[in-house]
Amino acid sequence: MPRIATFPLVLALAALLLASCAHKEPEVDFKPIQLNWHALSEAAEAHPEKDACVISVTSLLMREKAVRESKFESLDYDVVFDIKGENLEFKGICANSGAEVATECRFTAVCSGAEKVVVNFHNGD
Numbered sequence: 655m656p657r658i659a660t661f662p663l664v665l666a667l668a669a670l671l672l673a674s675c676a677h678k679e680p681e682v683d684f685k686p687i688q689l690n691w692h693a694l695s696e697a698a699e700a701h702p703e704k705d706a707c708v709i710s711v712t713s714l715l716m717r718e719k720a721v722r723e724s725k726f727e728s729l730d731y732d733v734v735f736d737i738k739g740e741n742l743e744f745k746g747i748c749a750n751s752g753a754e755v756a757t758e759c760r761f762t763a764v765c766s767g768a769e770k771v772v773v774n775f776h777n778g779d
Contacts, residue, residue, distance in 0.1 A: 694736035707765035
């Protein structure tokens with residue numbers, strides 16, 4: 655009889671232990687973005703650092719506070735790029751209706767290798 659009486663207690667302790675060990679994943683601060691890339695020259699399209707720069711620019715945009723805190727559910731950018739000196743220069747503008755003057759709507763980025771990317775936002779300028 656004591657075995658049957660301790661079973662609910664053991665079951666309750668096991669459930670409590672499992673519940674205390676379970677943890678919630680932190681919410682990811684994520685804003686979906688879509689980037690439509692347009693090379694202005696064949697040289698820019700064929701640039702050896704183009705793919706690495708595109709990945710770096712995308713990564714930096716997704717981490718930018720202005721993008722993450724945007725009031726828009728998602729952001730769509732039209733991005734043109736070309737060679738400027740030895741670097742690739744990117745200029746992006748939102749394709750979202752009504753976003754023309756939002757801080758996160760216009761940006762320029764300069765990539766001098768995948769490890770050296772600078773993104774600047776322009777408040778509708």
